[in-house]
Amino acid sequence: MNTLSLSASKHSKSFLNLLKPQTSKTQSSIFLLSHHLSTDPGPETEPNPKPNQSPKDDDLLITQAVELLQPNEKDWNFDQLHHLLFSNSAAPSPRSLFHITRRLGASSKALKFFEYVSENVASPPDSTVSLSSSFQAILELAKREPTSQNKLYDLYKMAKERNIPLNISAAALLVRSLGMVGMVDEALIVFNDLDPGLKNTHLRNAAIDVMLKSGCVDDALKVLDEMFDPKAEGRVDQVTGDIVLSYLLKREWPGRSFSEEDIVGLVLKFGEHGVFPDSVKLTKLITALCRNRKTNKAWDVLHDVMKLGGDVKAASCNALLTCLTRCNDFKRMNELMVKMKEMDIHPDVVTFGIVINSLCKSRRIDEALELFEKISEGREKSDGVSTEPDVVIYNTLIDGLCKVGRQEEGLRLMEKMRLQNGCAPNTVTYNCLIDGFNKVGDIERGCELFHQMKEEGISPSVITLNTMVDCLCKHGRLNSAIDFLNEMQRDGVKGNAVTYATLITSFCNVNNISMAMELFEQMLRDGGSTDAIVYYSLISGLSQAGRMDDAISVVSKLKEACFSLDLVSYNVLINGFCKKNKLDKVHEMVQEMEAAGVKPDSVTYNTLISYFCKAGELTTGHRILSKMIDEGLVPTAVTFGALIHAYCLNGNTDKAMKIFREMGSKSKVPPNTVIYNILIDTLCKKNEVELAISLIDSMKDKGVRPNTATFNALFKGLKENNLLEKAFEFMDQMIEHACNPDYITMEILTEWLSAVGETEKLRRFVQGYEVAASTA
């Protein structure tokens, strides 16, 4: 526990420190950086006026010249023109030529003027700069004209023939514009023709942009490499970084592929040159790495960017935190938060949301509530801290409470959130609560809340629908579920794949395959455009009903419709074949999924581990577990459950208990109801009822809901040992937890209680009254 410094008692302090007003020493540098992050290359540079001519003189000249050039080019008065421009000993400045040319409006007219000037101006090289300026103006005009595509390149060829060099602005314009209209080869010719001295950062950026967008990735990388040379003209700048990174962050790269290592390598290389991804891009990169299970890479790149002096914002840290949460890596979560404080990165409301969610998901709901209180207090203080809990944080907590059976508290929290500005309950709030009450069997309250939300004008979502449908199905009220669905559809909430998957699976479970098929057809009909997910749900339902032949025939239908199986479908099929003990089919499926490029996930591994463990092949089970860990997957409660189950079956209860304890201490995976049930059942059978009872208590502490099977296992043990008072106690608890007795419960209790003359207590129990109260 001590290594886990997420615990609120320790952390609340550091969080409060983080919330203190900050000395803003980083403030100004952040501002500067964000200014540099702009991708706008800045205004086109205009030629400088001649040193001996003031811009004012220049402007007069420009106005007069444009006046003279106003008429159609046939009617130009060349005498006056010559007098104005060339009678002076000083030729017109490049700046004035640029402006005169540009104000002629049309490129054809501008070109005529350009011809006139080139005939009258002194011979090169003296006139080169002037002519280049005029030429730049022609390009700018031509670019705006509708048929510019070929015109631009023709103009370039003309300039080249006449040995009129491009200035930087003209070159950049050509490269960009040609690239934009798809004349990539031409754009690259322009770039490659350029004098190396002219290839400044701006131009190289334009060229790299064109190259990347057209798939000439290797060319781009070559230019980029030159830009990394410390002696080079045109070093990388922020814009270079933006262009290259935006490209790398795309889902696919035309023309080449990049590994995560390549991308991270480039980011760091930019970093060494003082160029960093902006917050959005860094966050995207980290999110992408995390999605591809490269948590370590994500961790490294974030820390390296910090080390190199990049500006890291909370969002990027949040992305990594989310990923660490999913791996239950509390140690590094904590390390990262310490680092954030060190680097003066303020945690924001999302950061707190992630931490609170992480605590909730590990069932450390009270610590989550404590942290929540601390943040709320911080809001009251007048130190300018603006982290107040938002709707998401409230919802996270309400869901956390509901998930551990504290739905009444969840309800109270909803009332509390109404008192906070801008924190009105929303659809998600109600979804959590409805599910909370439904899951403990209190459908009445679930329905009540459902009507309440509608009265409040909060529209139910498809998740609300699915929550209700699932609950009705789990209680065997399949027809009510269908009615509910129809009613919601009338109100405009259409069922989705989850809805149908739930219904189809439920009908398969009660062996009503024809109804399942009918729903399948209905969804195909209603769905408008067919979706593969329709097939998935039926395959899943049939597999779980053990009808593997039917499932496989639906697979063929799916393939005929040109869909392919997804990860979940492979998982349910593998599970189905495992249950049927068809090992050859299991192998076939695993091979097929690998060939299809579908990577097995923890569910796949759990299914296989559980299969081999149950079959008594513990060695194979452990071997698959190692492979799972090698693949970067984290063992889940199901994984541990499979191992624990295996050792229980094996008679090795001590080993099972050892794994169970390690779950809490080493792995931080919260055990679930099934694991408790296995252990309680096994311990009772071995006559270790005391230990079994202590496990029930630990369930309460950890917020794991017992179910009917939990109590059944316990009652069997209590009956063996004739612990009647204990039995009454747990009968009350069963009522408290809204666990309905099933036929097994009734069998055990009827036999036992009739034998000892306690039939009255049994009667009250069946009617849902507390048993202990009946004695009073």
Added chain:
DNA sequence: CGGGCTCGAG
């Protein structure tokens, strides 16, 4: 660009 709710494994 980052955090919340339903369903698919044991």
